[in-house]
Amino acid sequence: MNHCRSSSEILWESTPPPQNRPVAQFGFRYDYERDIVVVSVDDEENLTVPMQKDNEKESTTTDTYFDASAKEAAAAAAAAAVPKIPELFKRLLLRPYCIQLAGIVIQDDGINDDDEDEIKTSVGIFTQCIVNVYRPTTTTTTTTTTTSPKEISRDYNDETATDSSNSITGSHIPWHIDDHRFGPVIIVFTFGETRPLNMRLKKHNNNDNYDYDGIDDDDGDDDDGDVGCCKKESYFTAHPPHRSCYKLSGSARTQWEHLIPTGTGWRVSITFRSVLSDVVECL
Ligand SMILES: O=C(O)CCC(=O)C(=O)O
Numbered sequence: 001m002n003h004c005r006s007s008s009e010i011l012w013e014s015t016p017p018p019q020n021r022p023v024a025q026f027g028f029r030y031d032y033e034r035d036i037v038v039v040s041v042d043d044e045e046n047l048t049v050p051m052q053k054d055n056e057k058e059s060t061t062t063d064t065y066f067d068a069s070a071k072e073a074a075a076a077a078a079a080a081a082v083p084k085i086p087e088l089f090k091r092l093l094l095r096p097y098c099i100q101l102a103g104i105v106i107q108d109d110g111i112n113d114d115d116e117d118e119i120k121t122s123v124g125i126f127t128q129c130i131v132n133v134y135r136p137t138t139t140t141t142t143t144t145t146t147t148s149p150k151e152i153s154r155d156y157n158d159e160t161a162t163d164s165s166n167s168i169t170g171s172h173i174p175w176h177i178d179d180h181r182f183g184p185v186i187i188v189f190t191f192g193e194t195r196p197l198n199m200r201l202k203k204h205n206n207n208d209n210y211d212y213d214g215i216d217d218d219d220g221d222d223d224d225g226d227v228g229c230c231k232k233e234s235y236f237t238a239h240p241p242h243r244s245c246y247k248l249s250g251s252a253r254t255q256w257e258h259l260i261p262t263g264t265g266w267r268v269s270i271t272f273r274s275v276l277s278d279v280v281e282c283l
């Protein structure tokens, strides 16, 4: 993981290959390599601590639930405070979104106090923000003139993002459901290239024969059974365009995985999530 502080004090990180996405996180920081969430618990002192993982809830001491390298990571993260969500993001993105969602009509004399309170509460729910930068895929081969964006695919996986040429530098995000500790509602604002937002229904635990791609996608969730029957209705692709936003809530949040494939243009997304306070544990 490379960290570098730009002059604007944004802490850019790179996600592990082959995802190849620079990310900047605000409010709370998810450590992609170690699957821990680092939270800024005290803005004044810039103190950051790891969030306890669910399967480690029985543990009460640091030593029992973090190994040495995780502890080192926690120390490194603590040294690099997680910046607050920029006010500009809240004003220009979240606030208008919440106003629209609540159906608040702005009168000539402004917004009344009750509505203002409601907007503040809605905006305040989102305590984590992540900027994902998706680089374009480029190739230096002479035979290929263009590379099409990868559309949905049952067979799309990490390999397909990297296998055709070693000159490919594009970014993607693989199949995943955001950790449930990031709250029930996720809002994503998208800018730049329109890339597909691929969705697929996560296998139901009680149906061993349910297989939605038949391909080993190596994501550790054991969804690649040997039956190989794909249910068409279990896939869905949206195309959120430049300057739009989408919301993941309900079953889209908890039962559908999502993926953004590689593409030929730049794309930037700004995601807002919340961190459930009852899973935050201080060391
Ligand atoms: O870029 C997007 O639209 C999705 C980002 C995302 O899924 C994530 O950060 O978990």
Ligand SMILES: [Fe+2]
Pocket: 176, 177, 178, 258
């Ligand atoms: Fe996600």
